[in-house]
Amino acid sequence: MGQLTYIEASARALAEEMRRDPKVWALGEDLGRGGVFGQYKGLVEEFGPDRIADTPISEATIMGAATGAALVGTRPVVEMRFSDFALCAVDELVNQAAKARFMFGGQARVPLVVRQPIGMWRSSAAQHSQSLEAWYVHIPGLVVVCPATPADNHGLLKAAIRADDPVVYMEHKGLWPLTGEVPDDPDPDHLVPLGKARVAREGGDVTIVTWSRSVHTALEAAALAEARDVSVEVIDLRTLWPWDQEAVFESVKRTGRLLVAQEAVQVGGFGAEVAASAAEALGRDLKAPVRRVGSPRAPIAYARPLEQLLEISPERLAEAAVDLVRGAVAA
Amino acid sequence: MGQLTYIEASARALAEEMRRDPKVWALGEDLGRGGVFGQYKGLVEEFGPDRIADTPISEATIMGAATGAALVGTRPVVEMRFSDFALCAVDELVNQAAKARFMFGGQARVPLVVRQPIGMWRSSAAQHSQSLEAWYVHIPGLVVVCPATPADNHGLLKAAIRADDPVVYMEHKGLWPLTGEVPDDPDPDHLVPLGKARVAREGGDVTIVTWSRSVHTALEAAALAEARDVSVEVIDLRTLWPWDQEAVFESVKRTGRLLVAQEAVQVGGFGAEVAASAAEALGRDLKAPVRRVGSPRAPIAYARPLEQLLEISPERLAEAAVDLVRGAVAA
Amino acid sequence: MTDRRNIDIPRLTAHYRTMARIRAFEEAAEQASKDGLVTGAVHLSIGQEGIASGVCANLTADDQITTTHRGHGHCIAKGTDPGAMMLELFGREGGTCGGKGGSMHIADFKVGMLGANGVVAAGIPIAVGAAHGAKLQGSNRVVVCFFGDGAINRGPFLEGLNWATIFRLPVLFVCESNGFASTTRTDAVTGGPGPVARAEALGVRAQEVDGNDVLAVDEAVAACVERMRAGGGPEFLLARTYRLKGHTASDPAPYRPADEVEARWAEDPKAAVARTLADAGVDVAAIDAEAKAEIDGAVATANAAGFPAPERAYDDIQDIGAPAWAS
């Protein structure tokens, strides 16, 4: 095992897959100089400019050309830079890439990964901070992945690249420098399977279901709650579609309480799907009503104190977890 | 009162508002010949080609130019033809129009309506049938309206045009020919208020919350359920953001049961927000777990029998309503 | 028609056969739409057959095309079986896409037909990407991207042509300029000197051709394909034609004068070829009859075929996370 940052883990994953499979290539703006965050550092030197392709600022065509190139048998990894810019390429992703396999009756597949860095980060303001994972979960044909750790950004990116369908791969900008263990000399086929959640912390009183950077917030909240004698289980979903209902339901059945934590706008966020599904399936088995914590329905402000206000804090999450348990006891 | 179709009601609403306020204008493809569905019939004759503007096939710029024109004080009504094509203009709507007022600290407003016809309709297949209302509900800054009747397509469109923020206005293609009463010689200021639901049918055992064309499916389902001694209340939300929580919660508190019915893909659909909110707020007051009915997470198929399979039927909805009541009795 | 003295009659006859099959298909599709047998929208390419045939005659089976909502002719010219296409229009089992796509999403990957498209101009980046794929794969296949004169006002036109230029990709962009985008005259919404100038400004070698002259199209495209195979990069062809029918099979097109349409019927590219061939002694009526028989058979087969099984609505979505079918 070795220590890698979240960003290094992704670069290694991509390099490993490119070595393994000559059909894999990457395209996007500035990749030849390592990409805007350095995710592609060193790759053009190893793989050359055909496979680490610098593109014009043409998001629609980056996405659309990747779709065409995938339809004819290559395996593109698309870099969208900020998930917000992927909004310039929605027809290409949602109307074309996601639907081609189905519309064409299974004649072709669209094996591509579209990397869409998400999240609030250093006063990036309203057009560089969004977390729109809920949108892509709603679109048939797409797989949606949100890694929270370096190990997952290695293993999930590899799995995503090997998937034969379009995968929306959302890294969190705030996690780039996060360091963690990543298998050093891995079995080249060591992947983190898509669709499987991870129990990030075990607990017995309440289950926090979360993903992406909020996993770390939830872990901090769990520590705070523990100090108040509330035992929190934290489930890192890792893949949002398909999400691991089995793992979530097993845990919630055990704890009797579900708290969904998300950085995204709570209204219409993916947390609604998790909460609604649990409420439907587990109904009266719950010891307390399901609960969501997320961002208010507000554009993301620039000023750092306002931006921070929109982030879910460990304190707020811990409070909600404790409330759920205490409230249920009282009920 | 007079009988108008849903499509005629919208044309009359637009004409009335254009007469009232010279700042109102409409833009989109083919409007000068009445628009692709005839929603603009007769308008260019009355208002001329500057105010009923024919545009090139440039959805991004239709939306973006409308945003610019709204910022400087005009009130554009944008026609997107099929909501699916609005996916070519997402940056303009979501990153620009929805956020400008906030990002600029309230210096300017973006009073525009973007009409996005939705829904399955006569084998329109995967790229002409989507119902993506959930996406826009998730975006701060936007109002989202889904009229279900001719009267509402008159009163809500007028209210949307008078709103000072961007309104995503989603008519259902399958409702164009629907006939209904619309005030004949209305008080020019008779509007249907945004954000207020309508009880489409009263009932005591279970509340179906729905919108758009599914309101009519729900009404048929209610009749079927009645024959099985289950009394269904049908709430037509009309506006999805802001949605009328008060009306929904009042009803669900009374009936103790909530069924959300939507034509959209159920996974990540707006129904998840309604169901999760009700589960959170009403919790153990419910006599049965919340329940959603919607489309499977599948692209919309062309063949009519497959398309119909994806639509929610009155039978399926009635079955779910009866189940909810019987299941609860059994529990 | 190109200079008659040097006409290659066998080649022109082959074109005529393709054009007759397309025409017969479109007329049958129109009728089936009017009869309510085809429920989805149908966009006819009647009057534009010369472009489809002239272009695709220069392609090998490996070469690929993308097309638009008005793509039946391109499919047939590229080698798709009209029987499977008619099944698709009828939404039946055995259709090119198993009845799941319909007219606007016909695809036939085994003949290099990478898909029609319901979104104007959306085929452009896809075609460019297919060519990018060919380049990465070291293949010398070429890609043809068909689109209408309405599509040149959407952003992907600029992005796609620029992309093809900078990556020096073997894509032939064919703009079928039929005068209309739905009910709108494209002249009224298109600024500047025209499509050729736009393409050249994006670095793409461009030329205009009479799209109603199949041999002129054929000749121009032969040269384009040769240059592309030699690594010359993208090409653009503006093919002028006219949409002889309405926007869809159910559009009577009241927005244009009858005499305008009548004058354009006099330039029907199929009739022009028929006259030349008849002069050369070819039995064009027999070709027409054969085409009609083939398509009549396709309609009969489609009409008799079953709808796809309901579980087909749930398959070919994605490997993981697809909904489960439970009758």
Next chain:
Amino acid sequence: MTDRRNIDIPRLTAHYRTMARIRAFEEAAEQASKDGLVTGAVHLSIGQEGIASGVCANLTADDQITTTHRGHGHCIAKGTDPGAMMLELFGREGGTCGGKGGSMHIADFKVGMLGANGVVAAGIPIAVGAAHGAKLQGSNRVVVCFFGDGAINRGPFLEGLNWATIFRLPVLFVCESNGFASTTRTDAVTGGPGPVARAEALGVRAQEVDGNDVLAVDEAVAACVERMRAGGGPEFLLARTYRLKGHTASDPAPYRPADEVEARWAEDPKAAVARTLADAGVDVAAIDAEAKAEIDGAVATANAAGFPAPERAYDDIQDIGAPAWAS
């Protein structure tokens, strides 16, 4: 510098004052960014001041502009108070947007500054729409749309210019060609003969100018504005310049050779004006000092100012359906 014999010294002095204020602002913003006082990304327009000043000197208070992520200079030249801008960069109360937008979303509607933009090319349709609004309102104001050489590869460039042509709108498109789009040389990703040809192919009257020569810009724009006010429709100006700094204040730009940058510093447009004015006896050091004093004050004020009240995160979202603030 344009022919020295006919130079209007007072006008050039006014330009110099504007350029000096922009330069001082950018240098202070760079420092504040390095000091961690400005948390969001800052894109400096150092070396591009001649374009901002040359263009905006021809606009009235009613005229409007849109700009990009690299828009500080345009704001100052259009009349926005640098003090309010600095407060905005610092995310403080009193900023142009109350601290809610930051550098990439500065707007100042009262001086016709309709907003910077965080999305490349997104200002193009907005500017076109603002001009469309002017036409509908019967106003004779004009709109200037600033964007970079990287933006001409996005679809809105084509759509927006075509739109301006067909509706004959008074928009001046100014492409600031500084050689780079982030770390990428724009030459490497831009096909064809260049921006002027692209604009002309879309029906827009276009010309190239030395963007480092403020008087050349001024003169060209004066003529553009005159033609636009007379109803001549859209205009395009390609202003060649160089991005003397990195992409952002934290980009050391290792991807370009030091001697290239050094050579370009020798063409610094501000220094060129300073030389001319000094020759004419103008005290440029005094202007520089005045600019620096103004901006130093702006920084001090910004640094001392309070952050916006937390409830500001919840206001100015929308009239109905906004989240409630509950401390």
